[in-house]
Amino acid sequence: MNTTTTPPADHPEILKKLYGSGRCRAGFAVKSLASATGSSPELAGLAVAGLLGGIAGPDGHILGPADNQISPDVNVIVAGAEDAAWRRLQELILKPVESLQSRLREMGRAVDPVRVAELEHMRESKDATIKLHGIAGQELSKPLPFGPLDNTRGRIALRLSSVLLRSPSPEVFRKGVEEILDRHATIVYPDSRIFAELSRLAPPRQWQELLKLIVDALEGHDERFDRIDANEGFGRLAALKAVLLLTCSEAQAAQAMGSTNPELRRLMQQSLVVRPGYCKPLPRANREYLRGGYSAYTDAVTSVLASRRSGKGMQFKVSDEDYQLLTEYTGYMESLLPTCTTLPQRAWVSDLAWKISWAMMAVKGMAEPGGWCVPYGIHVAHSAICEHTAFCAQEQKKQHALQDESARRLMLNRIERLGPCHWRVLARTLRVQRRELFAPVLEGLVSEGLVVCEDDRYALAAPAKAKEVA
Secondary structure, three states, rough: OOOOOOOOOOOOOHHHHHHHOOOOOOOHHHHHHHHHHOOOOHHHHHHHHHHHHOOOOOOOOOEEOOOOOEOOOOOOOEOOEEEEEEEEHOOOOHHHHHHHHHHHHHHHHOHHHHHHHHHHHHOHHHHHHHHHHHHHHHOOOOOOOOOOOOOHHHHHHOOOOOOOEEEOOOOHHHHHHHHHHOOOOEEEEEEOHHHHOOOOOOOOOHHHHHHHHHHHHOOOEEEEOOOOOOOOOOOOEOEEEEEEEEEEEEEHHHHHHHOOOOOHHHHHOOEEOHHHHHOOOOOOHHHHHHHHHHHHHHHHHHHHHHHOOOOOOOOOOHHHHHHHHHHHHHHHHHHHOOOOOOOOOOHHOHHHHHHHHHHHHHHHOOOOOOHHHHHHHHHHHHHHHHHHHHHHHHHHHHHHHHHHHHHHHHHHHHHHHHOEHHHHHHHOOOOOHHHHHHHHHHHHHOOOEEEEOOOEEEEEEOOHHHHHOO
């Protein structure tokens, strides 16, 4: 399947150079996911980046411009709850993670916490490590694809039974994060449940509190956690970090963007919002191709979780050529941030290409050439940013149109009620009396022939028509 990407004419020079290299094409697993669900490879790449970046845990990273560690976390809101292709893609990428997590939870329920605590005190002993391995693997109905205990830190590997919380209620969220020992949760709402609860006329208080907890976790705030057992140390504080993958309708996304709820606005400012149809979908490939690509994706999920459980995390360093591409694109993004009001005002926006490139490197098959990973990661990042900007600009335009229409009706109502009057008299009836705010509205009404203005006095020109508009 040839899916080499071609640039629109308005792309910056860095992207024209990137597309001209011939390396900007989706990898095997990403193309297969897109083809199997009727989605675009750009959306598939973004969704994979959001999910793999979440389950990578606190130690997964890619080395940035100064050899700094850039975490691969990407918060994605897909405004397409009604889109069948997106729903298929979402379930397809979640399935391997949930399957492995169910076995991790089964293992967690099988172990004896008292016996584990006893052996952890002997963690320098080879015999204790062997016994911990035995405890971790006992009574599993189906073996894990990686070692049940991948390092001598049995406390992390044995107790990390959850990495993903699906549609958590307030109570489940609080209990669920306690099971995530490294305090790095991936939160998935495939059914827009949280937006549905918050859009009620009187939103339940516990859901408001949950929203604040999630937003704080997206920012990585410190939280206080209870002891798991009596043998733990004295420190109770830990930084709770979360990555969000949320599905909602376009109307819900627009409502959240314009909401007066400060926590909802914080949530939207920390997330990329895309609609499923922002890029061209792929045609369906043959069954053998799709099976092989999905197997490569499943292997990537297994490898990312195994690296997390080892306590090391999946880490990547790019080649000199790819480093140059990423730093040039990062510089381009940083030049836009101060002036573009539609971009999320977060530092991670300029690092987005690095984060998605990490995911493309993670999902690359063992025998697959890796030259596509960074170029396509930059393309996916840029496509998502363009879509987010377009969606925000569209909603801002709608909001401005509604505000203008509301101001027109207000002016007509006041002039009708007061009769012919000077601006000063009209201004006294307004909550905000700054003339520069209402001058364009009054000028528009005069140009439409609804209002006449003589010596700064305003009157209705056609009372019957003006009353109809008001």
